[in-house]
Amino acid sequence: MAYLAQLRVPATYMRGGTSKGIFFNLADLPAAAQQPGPFRDALLLRVLGSPDPYGKQIDGLGNASSSTSKAVILAKASRSGFDVDYLFGQVSIDKAFVDWSGNCGNLSAAVGAFAIHAGLVDPARLPSNGLAEVRIWQANIQKAIIAKVPITDGQVQETGDFELDGVTFPAAEIELAFVDPADGEGALFPSGRLVDQLEVPGVGTLEATLINAGIPTVFVRAGDIGYSGTELQEAINTDAEALARLEAIRAQGALQMGLIQNLAEAAQRQHTPKLAFVAPPASYQASSGKQVAAADIDLLVRAMSMGKLHHAMMGTAAVAIATAAAIPGTLVSEAAGGGERQAVRFGHPSGTLRVGAGAQYLDGQWTVTQAVMSRSARILMEGWVRVPQEALEA
Known part of the structure; x- marks a missing residue:
């Protein structure tokens, strides 16, 4: 040949x-x-x-x-x-x-x-x-x-x-501004609610914030799924049962957001939506060995990417975090202590990140004009x- x-x-x-x-x-x-x-x-x-x-x-x-x-x-x-x-x-x-x-x-x-x-x-x-x-x-x-x-x-x-x-x-x-960051697939909150109920077979009923900002993202409380929010990759990525549960939550969120028509389609749409779990501030040791103090952050966030816990934070998910944190009543805002804010610093497995977003409540719905963060x-x-x-x- x-x-x-x-x-x-x-x-x-x-x-x-x-x-x-x-x-x-x-x-x-x-x-x-x-x-x-x-x-x-x-x-x-x-x-x-x-x-x-x-x-x-x-x-x-x-x-x-x-x-x-x-x-x-x-x-x-x-x-x-x-x-x-x-x-x-x-x-x-x-x-x-x-x-x-x-x-x-x-x-x-x-x-x-x-x-x-x-x-x-x-x-x-x-x-x-x-x-x-x-x-x-x-x-x-x-x-x-x-x-x-x-x-x-x-x-x-x-x-x-x-x-x-x-x-x-x-x-x-390099400063990045994501203009009108609500994802192109629909409204900022697909259901019109800041918190939804997700019924996940084998897991139970979870409260979740489903948001289209930067990238469609499903936010749940870390404590509701058995985590503290300080986990590093090895705590989750080596646990096949945990990964399966997290994927089941993500798939149910995708269905409820209207991104898929049936759960089987989630396997062919691994990039979106993202699943993230949030918790109030706590001190922890990042994957580099760096100590992150609770006093230096507003909340903890861990996010899944393509079926694994991300080693830091996806940029688009950071936009979703900033947007949800700016809107009182979301699970992200709750973890950050509630109230209105234009910027948030969160702890992730590799350290911390500060992102900003401005939200307005107009004509009965929340809108965000842009989200800003710095990268290199x-x-x-x-x-x-x-x-x-x-x-x-x-």
């Missing part, structure tokens, strides 16, 4: 926030992958090394976690008022599918920098020194993101002294990724 040479596709490997992913300029992809469909999915799966029954992604660029099995496709903006279109794919590690149902808030931090590097932003809009405002259209959820990217001597500044818990080394700060990003490697052509043949 004759074997074909590997395809060579221009790509950039980037860290954004506490995630890593493969970035592509749409124009650089093979023609068949420039449109959504099986060929594009097969290409991204093979680039990351999925599906891998061993769960390691050894034969690809994924790093065997939901935070590192990601792909981004950028293109010149398709609508006026924006610089770039941003499409995100969450690549499953052990299954042959790519979930296009939501955004990645962490990798959003790298989008502006990559867009500038790739020449997708009009040079006339870039300062020689200062902050470049990159207007991003998030194609998955049909929302706007504004990234303020630092520029020094005409180049994207990637190094700096901004520290982000969950990332070992400091870098340059940098290029790790750039060049070409090689892909066996046989993996792309239908």
